[in-house]
Amino acid sequence: MIPLTLYTTLGCHLCSQLEGLLGHLCGEPVALARVEISEDDALMERYEVRIPVLADDQGEELDRGFEAPRLAAWLAERGWLNEAAWEALQCQLEGEETPREVQGAEMRRGRRYLGCG
Template sequence: MTRLRLYTTLGCHLCEQLEALLVTLCATPYRLDRVEISDDDALVERYGVRIPVLVDEAGVELDRGMEPDRLAAWLAERGWLDEAAWQRLQQQRSSETPPEAVKGATLRGGRRYLG
């Protein structure tokens, strides 16, 4: 079983997104050890603005793993990507209405503004 470490903090919604994606996309059994960074000043200094950070057994870190493309590439490099699940997720994402297609919405700096 593969052991992964997730640097996180209480109430981190981005960390929750990463965990949900990991469940969906990881084809190999894994154990996820969550490390609470707020308990250690050095961890806050290192990871405070980078969480969630996922780390494999070799110590290779993945920042912004809540972004599906980044997580999929990281998993694929290790041979852990569930290709069928990734294809389904991509199809689902491509069928969603893009923010710029919503009537009255404008897209600025990656954010959607209504009105």
């Protein structure tokens, strides 16, 4: 289980987005400790405009983890990235319906056309 800390505040939609991505992209189960920054003046000063901020057990922080490429890179650096899930998500983000390994495919107006050989 991967212990992570999420610095957040009530109603933060970007924090919810980060949590969803984390659950999708992480290759192992996560133990997520949520820290409410609004209850601590020092945390408010440190994180107010940076949330959501994700931190590992070494204290290494990730700002803007709701951006999938940033989160994927951060997870990969630690060996926690589910590569297949990341590949599938990249295809979705790029409007592709199938993985990129398909050879001879061409995208035109958001549709995939396969070559005739």
